[in-house]
Amino acid sequence: MERLMQSIRIGINDKIYVKDPESSDLGKRIIEQSILMIDEMGFESFTFKKLGVCIKSNESSIYRYFENKHKLLLYLASWYWGWVEYKMVFATTGMTDKNEKLKRAIEILTQTVKEDVSFSHINEVLLNKIVINEYSKSYLTKEVDQENKEGYFVIYKRLVNRLHEMIKAVNESYPYPSSLASTVLEGSLHQYFLKEHFPMLTDCNDNITPTEYFTDLVFRALNPKTYG
Amino acid sequence: MERLMQSIRIGINDKIYVKDPESSDLGKRIIEQSILMIDEMGFESFTFKKLGVCIKSNESSIYRYFENKHKLLLYLASWYWGWVEYKMVFATTGMTDKNEKLKRAIEILTQTVKEDVSFSHINEVLLNKIVINEYSKSYLTKEVDQENKEGYFVIYKRLVNRLHEMIKAVNESYPYPSSLASTVLEGSLHQYFLKEHFPMLTDCNDNITPTEYFTDLVFRALNPKTYG
DNA sequence: CAAATATAATAGTAATACTATCAATATCTA
DNA sequence: TAGATATTGATAGTATTACTATTATATTTG
Numbered sequence: 242m243e244r245l246m247q248s249i250r251i252g253i254n255d256k257i258y259v260k261d262p263e264s265s266d267l268g269k270r271i272i273e274q275s276i277l278m279i280d281e282m283g284f285e286s287f288t289f290k291k292l293g294v295c296i297k298s299n300e301s302s303i304y305r306y307f308e309n310k311h312k313l314l315l316y317l318a319s320w321y322w323g324w325v326e327y328k329m330v331f332a333t334t335g336m337t338d339k340n341e342k343l344k345r346a347i348e349i350l351t352q353t354v355k356e357d358v359s360f361s362h363i364n365e366v367l368l369n370k371i372v373i374n375e376y377s378k379s380y381l382t383k384e385v386d387q388e389n390k391e392g393y394f395v396i397y398k399r400l401v402n403r404l405h406e407m408i409k410a411v412n413e414s415y416p417y418p419s420s421l422a423s424t425v426l427e428g429s430l431h432q433y434f435l436k437e438h439f440p441m442l443t444d445c446n447d448n449i450t451p452t453e454y455f456t457d458l459v460f461r462a463l464n465p466k467t468y469g
Numbered sequence: 470m471e472r473l474m475q476s477i478r479i480g481i482n483d484k485i486y487v488k489d490p491e492s493s494d495l496g497k498r499i500i501e502q503s504i505l506m507i508d509e510m511g512f513e514s515f516t517f518k519k520l521g522v523c524i525k526s527n528e529s530s531i532y533r534y535f536e537n538k539h540k541l542l543l544y545l546a547s548w549y550w551g552w553v554e555y556k557m558v559f560a561t562t563g564m565t566d567k568n569e570k571l572k573r574a575i576e577i578l579t580q581t582v583k584e585d586v587s588f589s590h591i592n593e594v595l596l597n598k599i600v601i602n603e604y605s606k607s608y609l610t611k612e613v614d615q616e617n618k619e620g621y622f623v624i625y626k627r628l629v630n631r632l633h634e635m636i637k638a639v640n641e642s643y644p645y646p647s648s649l650a651s652t653v654l655e656g657s658l659h660q661y662f663l664k665e666h667f668p669m670l671t672d673c674n675d676n677i678t679p680t681e682y683f684t685d686l687v688f689r690a691l692n693p694k695t696y697g
Numbered sequence: 698c699a700a701a702t703a704t705a706a707t708a709g710t711a712a713t714a715c716t717a718t719c720a721a722t723a724t725c726t727a
Numbered sequence: 728t729a730g731a732t733a734t735t736g737a738t739a740g741t742a743t744t745a746c747t748a749t750t751a752t753a754t755t756t757g
Contacts, residue, residue, distance in 0.1 A: 260734095267735075283611040288713065299736050301716085309714075377605040383511035385666050394667070401670050416672065417682045423663055423670045424656050424686075431655050432648055438613050439622070442629050442651045444644065454645045458652075461690045488703095495704075516744065527705050529747085537745075 251323035254392045257316045260306050268306055270296045272320075273362040275313055280367040284314060284375045314379050315393050321372050322396045324365065325350065329403065343407045344456060350404065351429040351452040373433045401426055412463040421462060425455050479551035482620045485544045488534050496534055498524045501590040503541055508595040512542060512603045542607050543621050549600050550624045552593065553578065557631065571635045572684060578632065579657040579680040601661045629654055640691040649690060653683050 255261065262268030274296045279287050287310060293300040307313045329349040336342040354369035380394065388394070404422040408415065415421070432451040435443040445451050483489065490496030502524045507515050515538060521528040535541045557577045564570040582597035608622065616622070632650040636643065643649070660679040663671040673679050 265734085285610065289715090290713075299738095300714095301737085302735055304715075305734080374609055377609060380666070381602055381605060381662070382513065389666065398667065398669060417677075417685065418672070419670055420660055420663075420672045420679075420682045421686070423659070423667075424652065427659050428652050428656055431651070434609070435648075435651055438608070438617065439626065439651075441626060442647055444646070444648045449645075451648075454648045457645065458649070458686075458690055462686055493703080517746090518744075527707095528745095529706085530704055532746075533703085 249327060251320050251327070253316060253319045253323065254395065256391050257312055257319065257393055258307055259304075262306050262316070267296075267298060267302060269362045270298070271303055271306055271313075272317070273364075276317065276364055276367050276371065279314075279317075279371050279375065284310070284371075284378060311379070311382075314375060315388070317368060318372060318376055318379050319393070319396050320363065321365075321368050322400055326396060326400045326403070329400070333407075339407070339410045340460075343411050343459070346404060346407050347425060347456050347459060348452055350400075350426060351455050352450070353433065373430050376430060397426075408459070408463065415463050421459065425459065429455060479548050479555070481544060481547045481551065482623065484619050485540055485547065485621055486535055487532075490534050490544070495524075495526060495530060497590045498526070499531055499534055499541075500545070501592075504545065504592055504595050504599065507542075507545075507599050507603065512538070512599075512606060539607070539610075542603060543616070545596060546600060546604055546607050547621070547624050548591070549593075549596050550628055554624060554628045554631070557628070561635075567635070567638045568688075571639050571687070574632060574635050575653060575684050575687060576680055578628075578654060579683050580678070581661065601658045604658060625654075636687070636691065643691050649687065653687065657683060 250263070260268065262272050271292065275287070275292055278292060278295060282291075289303045289307075289310060290300050293303055307316065329346055332349055333342050333345050336345065354365045356366065380388075382388075401419070401422045404425060405418045408418040408421055429451045432443050432445050432454065436445045436451075440446065445454060478491070488496065490500050499520065503515070503520055506520060506523060510519075517531045517535075517538060518528050521531055535544065557574055560577055561570050561573050564573065582593045584594065608616075610616075629647070629650045632653060633646045636646040636649055657679045660671050660673050660682065664673045664679075668674065673682060
């Protein structure tokens with residue numbers, strides 16, 4: 242798996258960047274260090290100026306890769322969801338038992354990333370933390386409709402849709418497959434956040450994972466007669 | 470109900486503001502107009518300078534009420550959740566049927582606000598929209614633990630807890646009552662957002678409400694043997 | 698009416714989020 | 728290998744943001 246992952250490229254909408262950061266050494270340093278810095282100081286405090294100092298490059302050079310830090314966040318998020326999508330498809334294709342398949346998918350989608358599987362310069366553990374803390378900010382904007390039209394969220398939408406399809410496969414009469422799918426993806430990030438900062442608002446802790454909670458929830462919803 | 474609401478005061482942690490905006494005419498105009506402006510231009514573009522122009526007052530005068538716009542958002546959110554809590558408690562106290570009580574609570578917590586019930590200067594319809602679009606930003610910060618310690622989120626936490634208690638009352642053996650409660654509250658805002666901007670990711674539309682989806686979900690989760 | 702308080706007006710600072718220009722390198726191509 | 732081209736770096740500059748400080752002017756209250 243690790244070997245395989247190293248040669249995978251995540252296809253990201255090329256309108257998100259001015260110049261593909263994968264195409265140069267500077268570009269890769271921008272991605273690598275921005276992940277470390279955003280995790281460290283939070284997206285609000287992060288600036289291209291600070292990043293420039295950190296990678297010993299110039300602010301103006303970074304602007305040649307990304308219009309602004311918002312676009313950089315969109316890039317990081319797209320990369321993350323593309324990576325999760327890859328892992329999910331890889332883990333579930335070929336599975337014939339629909340229940341098991343859905344269960345496995347939920348597992349992949351709701352688990353934390355524990356070790357850096359190492360796409361060379363991208364630290365997936367920190368990127369996962371960034372997505373938990375910052376992803377909402379990438380779409381809770383006044384420009385969301387325009388940016389959605391331009392395709393900045395396609396990967397995420399495709400991922401929700403894949404889950405939606407698996408839910409339908411298990412119970413085609415369940416009336417809210419899309420909402421359930423989006424609830425699992427978004428809710429999972431939220432439960433991780435609560436676990437860290439508002440432990441009173443969640444049952445998730447060192448023993449109970451968001452994966453257990455959502456697996457249970459989804460199968461109760463889909464199969465009320467036989468579950469539990 | 471309307472009459473009653475007009476005389477209610479929402480008790481907000483006084484560390485959120487420098488000077489209580491309810492204590493003066495200027496303070497009320499700050500609240501009133503900031504709601505209109507944040508709804509109109511989004512929280513990112515909103516500044517105290519612009520607000521000053523809008524209410525024909527001075528930037529520096531606004532700083533005497535709120536340290537910064539983040540604190541103002543915390544204030545608006547606290548007010549909103551306090552108002553929702555009031556409505557929920559009002560609607561459910563005295564109900565004896567635990568199932569009906571939970572159902573009614575979910576209804577209140579997940580419905581949109583359709584008309585301005587008019588706390589004089591506060592437009593609840595717009596405030597509800599602001600909460601959908603901006604609430605996450607109030608806690609997805611590096612300062613969240615400190616601010617939580619100072620009690621800036623007590624009302625919201627109390628509300629989640631009330632729902633948690635009602636869930637337990639219906640099914641005390643359900644293993645994830647806190648997570649389910651927080652999922653309903655946060656997920657409801659998310660479904661409204663998706664309905665508006667990513668309709669493919671939700672089943673909610675003009676005919677299906679987040680209330681129906683979450684009522685169904687919660688009762689399927691709590692009562693798998695008899696529901697549906 | 699005097700004192701206290703609230704608000705307004707003005708000015709100023711450091712940082713942010715860029716844009717523009719030009720020089721220095723590196724690389725690729727004829 | 729010279730010459731063109733692309734990439735990066737350095738410097739400067741602008742408008743806006745997010746404040747703080749000071750002083751003046753209303754307004755309230757005792």
